[in-house]
Amino acid sequence: MVTYTPMIQQYLKIKAEYKDCFLFFRLGDFYEMFFNDALMASKELEITLTSRDGGGEERIPMCGVPYHSAENYIKTLVERGYKIAICEQVEDPKSAKGVVKREVVQLITPGTIMEGTMLDDKENNYLASINESSDGSFTVVYNDLSTGETSLANVKDGWQSVVSELFNRPIREIVIPGDLDERYQTELKERLEVTLSIQEETKIPEGFDSLTEELNESKELMEAYGRMLNYLQKTQRRSLDHLKPVQIIQLKDYMTLDMYSKRNLELSETLLRKGKQGSLLWVLDQTVTAMGGRLLKKWLERPLMNLAGIEKRLEIVEGFMEQFFERESIREALQSVYDLERLAGRVSFGNVNARDLIQLKQSLGKIPEIKEILSQFENNGVHGLGRDIDDLKELYLLLEESIHEDAPLTLKEGGLIKDGYDGRLDDFRYASKNGKKWITELEQKEKQETKIRSLKIGYNRVFGYYIEVTKANLHLLPEGKYERKQTLTNAERFITPELKEKEALILDAEEKSVDLEYQLFLEIREKVKKFIPELQMLAEKVSEIDVLQSFATVSESNDYVRPVFNNSRQVQIEQGRHPVVEKVMKDGSFVPNRVSMHDETDILLITGPNMSGKSTYMRQLALTAIMAQIGCFVPCESANLPVFDQIFTRIGAADDLVSGQSTFMVEMLEAKHAITQATKDSLILLDEIGRGTSTYDGMALAQAIIEHLHEHVHAKTLFSTHYHELTSLADDLDKLKNIHVRAEEYEGKVVFLHQIQEGAADESYGIHVAKLAELPAQLIDRATEILRQLEQKQPDGKTENNQSDETEDDLQMSFFGSAETQKTGKPVKKKNSQLHDELMKIDFMDITPMDAMNILYSLQKKAKES
Structure with missing residues (x-):
């Protein structure tokens, strides 16, 4: 250096x-x-x-x-x-x-953004921190600096539960100790795509003790929260007065949605485009305030398990639905309410401007109207929402009297404070705006008093303001009033105490006016800061009103109904619909279906062709349960549900490129997670488990999983499969019931009816689906021939004509015979064990039509060469 x-x-x-x-x-x-x-x-x-x-x-x-x-x-x-x-x-x-x-x-940093242009209005921006305890548990702390919200959860189920918990929220940055396991750090960066920051100090900084009352002096929790606070202090270096007391998230009070379920069910973003449109949040979000939008997302991330809390929300939603015009008035009033949470944060942070305070005033001005409208509802729940709202009239009056409506964005250009708020500022403004007028009036006054018609008041940069009198008229000046300032050849220049006093005001008025306005603004900001706790409480109440009216609005427009809950583990949904698919299919062609699982039915085994709607049927049950437990009405004619503690899903297939795991490994890991973590009060959705491996391996695994769930877990389970052999399990497992999705053949084409019926499906219609995909006709005909010959085989390995094994092999090889053989359909008695072995390895029930075409082409080429 x-x-x-x-x-x-x-x-x-x-x-x-x-x-x-x-x-x-x-x-x-x-x-x-x-x-x-x-x-x-x-x-x-x-x-x-x-x-x-x-x-x-x-x-x-x-x-x-x-x-x-x-x-x-x-x-x-x-x-x-x-x-x-x-x-x-x-x-x-x-x-x-x-x-x-x-x-x-x-x-x-990514987790400590405060500037509004960098934030999504309806999305929290969380900074998280992780603390590992000696007993192997982890404490996760969340903070949204822009709103002051801080919460904490203790995770006792291992590291993967920590990852799932973090995945549940929009986190941009995670604060960790430097000695956190390198494997954990790598997984956080690669799987969650977050920025990691190191913070070692965990002692609660001085002045923050009032925020830790709920932690009850727990060493582990205090250290976890202390790590977060120290990082905030180190990075921000300014007031954090808007931080709310830390709240403990009791995970047992909420339905558990692991990262797989949240992703597979597309709760807040779609799998393909990673955007909001097409997700459940997209359907439900009819909020009109930014803070309401954020609260809705939080509710969706953590559905309730407390039945009283669920029913309270449903009761209010019903009340909003009963009075359409009043609800629309509420929506209209809420549109004028700005983001009170983030405005309070900006006040504390010191980066609030005059326009922010005008937005705050306008928002407060709408609160009495909102309270009045709420009082007009007959529903006690809705009426009660407005009963305890503090409209902060004192703060409203302060802002009404002080901040100019057309204040500029910058704070040091003047124009911030209204006339009449401060006497000194009024004097400065008067002197600045009316200086010349005052000088003219003074000149006329002096002329009248002295009878000197040639008297004049002038100004120069050296002497400032002066009264000039010609030497011929000096004898007319009253004695003692004028103080000589400058002598000229034919005139004298004077100053009076009055002119001297006003001169300072006139000359410095503009500069002093701007400086004083800035100081007054800072004083007003400090006064507003004292109202931050009340503002945050008001924001919470307005957010809740907004979310509940949103539920009512979307429920009425989409014909949703209020769900009923039971303690007997029954699932009874009549004419249920998928909320997202239904909205996308604007032509009203969605086919509703019934879900019936009495206390004696734990597993529904679903069979039916691809594209028939099995996955949609499974997802719509999960989404209905989630909607019910966040307090929203649900898409069906009637719904009687238990309160689920967890939802596990294995739907869709995709390689986990981040961890280098194959489709089948991902499938097995997700299945294991469900099997080991589920209880009898859980909901499990498993879609075509076992398809990622060979037919017999897959079928064996699928049957073993079903039997384990039936005998040991007892969770409500929907299990879809293409292994028709599994339908025979209904004969041995008394809590398993077969259902299928209807499809019919019409003029050689398959028609998907998307209707669920009892019993097992009789066909898979794979070749018909290939037809719909418009594969070449020659390929479809060949696949049909192969299927016919395969179907001639009996389960014991003999053909219908009881031919010997050798003849069977020859028949198998006839698929790859000469062109003449393919035309006549007669088998060629030629053995090729290599081609036979390759053919026997093919799982025709688990390949796409394009894979079939490629395999057939490859085998035919080998047959011609042999």
């Missing part, structure tokens, strides 16, 4: 403390980056890379962004998982004796 210039040495010294951050180093009107930061930033931000002389042997790479437009560049870097250290000049360059003093004033 000795060879570098003093400024570069200063940069390197600060950068050494923030090695994992881009250092935005303030130089004049730019944030500059040097060395490796400049190389990386120029690529990530697509900005020009330059260089400068830094005193060393080589020029230093450099790039920069204007400070007034830095927010967009910071947003880009944060969205890509980077951290930014903002280094500002903390000394006036004019008074600096050398290099201007600079300090890092804030760290901006």
Whole structure:
């Protein structure tokens, strides 16, 4: 560092403390980056890379962004998982004796964003921290800095449960101890795609004790929360007064939805596009406030298990549905309510502007109207929502009296404070706006009093304001009133105490007015800060109103009904529908179905062709249960359900590229998770388990899983399969029931009726599905011939004509005979054991039509060569 210039040495010294951050180093009107930061930033931000002389042997790479437009560049870097250290000049360059003093004033990380343009209005932005206890349990802490919300959960079921818990929320960054297992760190980065940050200090910082009352001095919980608080203090370096007391999440009070279930059921985003549209959240979100949208997502992530809590929500939803016009009035009023949670956060954080406070005032102005509308509902639950709302009239009046309606975004240009709020400011404004008028009036007044018609008031930069009188009229001036200031050839210039007093106001009015407005604004902000707890409480109540009216709105528009709950583990849904598929199919062609599982039925074994709707049928049961337990009406004619404690799903097939696991391994891991974690109060959905391996292996595994669930787990289970042999299990397992999805042949084509009926399916219609996919006709005909010959075989391995094994082999090889053989259909008595072995390995029930075409082509080619 000795060879570098003093400024570069200063940069390197600060950068050494923030090695994992881009250092935005303030130089004049730019944030500059040097060395490796400049190389990386120029690529990530697509900005020009330059260089400068830094005193060393080589020029230093450099790039920069204007400070007034830095927010967009910071947003880009944060969205890509980077951290930014903002280094500002903390000394006036004019008074600096050398290099201007600079300090890092804030760290901006993916989990600590406060700027509104970087945040999704209806999405929380969580920072999480993990603490591992000596007993092997983990404590997970969540914080949304923008709203002040902090919660904590103790996970005792191992590391995979921690990953599932973290997957359940929109987390951008996780704070960990430096000694956390490397395998865990790798999994967090790769599976959850989050930024990891190290924080070792776990002692609760001074001044935050009031936030920890619910932790009951538990050492493990205090350390976990302390890690989070220390990281927030280290990165933000400003007021955190808006942080709410930490709340403990009692996981046993909520339905467990592991990462597989949340993904497979597409609760908040779709599997394919990773977007909201097409998810259950997309269907249910009729909220009109940002905070309501966030609360809805939280409810969806954690469905209730407390029946009283569920019924309370359902009762309010029913009340909203009963009075359409009042509900629409509520929706209209809520549209004028801004994001109170994040406004409170910005007040505390010190980055609130005058327009934010105007939004806050306008929001508070709507609260009395909302209370009045709620009082008009006959439903006691809805009526009670408005009973305890504090409209914060005192805060409203403060903002109404002080902040100008058309205040600018910046705080140091004036125009923030209303006239009449502060006498000093009014004087400054009067002097600034009416200075010339006042001077003119004073001049007329002095002329009248002195009878000097040539008297005039002038101004210059050296002497300021003055009264000028010609020497011929000096004798007319009253004695003692005027103080001589300057003598000219033919005139004298004077000043009076009154003019001297006003001169200071006039000359400094504009500057002092702006400075005073800024100081008054800071004072108002401090006054508003005292209302933060009440604002946060108000935000919670408004959010709840918004979510419940949203449930009522979507339930009425989609013809949902109120579910009924039972304690006898019965599932009885009449004319049930899939809420998302139904909405996508706007033509009303969705076919509703019944789900019936009495206390004596634990497993429904579902058979039927591909594309018939088995997966949709399974998913719609799970989504109906989730909707019911978050307090929403459900898509059916009637629903009688138990309260499920967990939902497990194995639907769809996809390789886990992150962990390098095959489709079959993923299938087995998800099945194992369900089998080992489920209770009799759980719901399990297993779709075609075993299809990822050979036919006999798959069938054996599927049967063993069904038997284990039947004998040991007793959870309500929907199990779909193409292994028709499994339908015979209904003869031996008394709590298993066969159902199938109807399909009919019509003029050589299959028609899917999408109707569930009792009993097993008689065909799989695989070749018909291949026809629908418009595979070549020659291929379809050949597959039909192969299927016919395969179906001639009996389970004991003999053909219908009881031919010998050798003849059977020859028949098998006839599939690959000469062109003449293929035309006549007569077998060629030619043996080829290699081709025979390859054919016998093919699982025709578990390959796609295109796979079949490729296999047939390959085998035919080998047959011709042999």
